[in-house]
Amino acid sequence: GAVVSQHPSRVICKSGTSVKIECRSLDFQATTMFWYRQFPKQSLMLMATSNEGSKATYEQGVEKDKFLINHASLTLSTLTVTSAHPEDSSFYICSARRQDSNQPQHFGDGTRLSIL
Amino acid sequence: AQSVTQLDSQVPVFEEAPVELRCNYSSSVSVYLFWYVQYPNQGLQLLLKYLSGSTLVKGINGFEAEFNKSQTSFHLRKPSVHISDTAEYFCAVSDPGAGGTSYGKLTFGQGTILTVHP
Numbered sequence: 001g002a003v004v005s006q007h008p009s010r011v012i013c014k015s016g017t018s019v020k021i022e023c024r025s026l027d028f029q030a031t032t033m034f035w036y037r038q039f040p041k042q043s044l045m046l047m048a049t050s051n052e053g054s055k056a057t058y059e060q061g062v063e064k065d066k067f068l069i070n071h072a073s074l075t076l077s078t079l080t081v082t083s084a085h086p087e088d089s090s091f092y093i094c095s096a097r098r099q100d101s102n103q104p105q106h107f108g109d110g111t112r113l114s115i116l
Numbered sequence: 117a118q119s120v121t122q123l124d125s126q127v128p129v130f131e132e133a134p135v136e137l138r139c140n141y142s143s144s145v146s147v148y149l150f151w152y153v154q155y156p157n158q159g160l161q162l163l164l165k166y167l168s169g170s171t172l173v174k175g176i177n178g179f180e181a182e183f184n185k186s187q188t189s190f191h192l193r194k195p196s197v198h199i200s201d202t203a204e205y206f207c208a209v210s211d212p213g214a215g216g217t218s219y220g221k222l223t224f225g226q227g228t229i230l231t232v233h234p
Contacts, residue, residue: 006159032220043206043224044160093159097220104150105222107159 003027004096006108014116015086021079021111023094029074030096034105035067038091050077084115118143118209122225129197130233137192137228139207149190150208150222151181160206166190177201202232 003026011019023033031052036044048058048069056069066088068080077096081088091112095105123138141147148167152160164175171183181192190207207225 004159034221043226046221049221091157095160095222104162104165105220107152107161109159110157112157 004030004094004106004108006094006111008111009109010112010114012114012116013084016083017115019081019084019113021081021092021094021113023077023079023096023108025075025096025106028096028098030077030098031074032097033071033077034095034097035069035077035079036093036095038093038110040091044093047079081113084113086115089113089115118147118211118223120207120209120223120225122205122207122228124228125226126229126231128231128233131199132196134195135193135197135201135230137205137207137230139190139192139225141188141190141207141209143188143209143211145211147209147211149181149183150210151175151179151190151192152206152208153177154204154206154227156203163192163205197230197232199232199234201230204229 005024007022033050035047037047038044046059047062048056050056050069050071052071052074058064071077091110093110095107097105119142121140129135150165151163153163154160163179164173166173166183174180179194181190183190204227206227208222210222
């Protein structure tokens with residue numbers, strides 16, 4: 001079945017550091033990838049939609065200069081949290097979808113980001 | 117705009133008992149419906165999906181769900197649960213007709229934590 005790999009699984013770093021998270025589709029081409037944020041005991045909130053070869057579309061309230069998204073190939077999207085602060089600590093999850101509209105999204109295992 | 121409501125934040129059950137996790141949605145257009153399961157510190161795994169056709173959908177791990185258009189519901193059921201079913205379950209919808217930046221976007225419910233006791 002379709003597999004999405006997310007790396008790293010856990011990051012602990014100091015305030016002010018920039019952190020890059022990778023999302024790879026391993027056995028299919030993903031024209032669209034999605035980035036979610038999940039706070040403890042809450043649902044997933046969509047941050048942005050990443051389309052290969054074009055700029056990401058951010059949801060309302062998400063700072064695009066804070067959360068940089070790059071989707072340079074059909075199998076890789078990256079999320080960079082710039083100058084991270086403790087309030088950015090969260091569980092970040094990516095998903096990837098094949099080109100067909102009725103194909104479900106396949107999720108990575110998430111990245112636990114902890115900013116000290 | 118679409119929304120999803122999962123009516124129970126927590127559902128405790130005993131092993132081998134039946135369970136139903138409730139999901140209602142709101143949408144002005146036809147929708148695709150999904151149930152995902154999340155184990156601690158992991159991403160989401162698709163349990164089942166409704167796109168069209170038969171309203172009773174069977175998924176993995178013995179789960180099934182029934183799409184009820186008149187009640188705008190998509191409740192998840194399992195006749196006999198196991199300890200290993202303990203996890204958080206999310207109901208989600210997407211708009212198959214959405215174009216542009218809304219294409220393929222999922223809207224999630226708040227999640228239901230299922231705890232199976234021995």
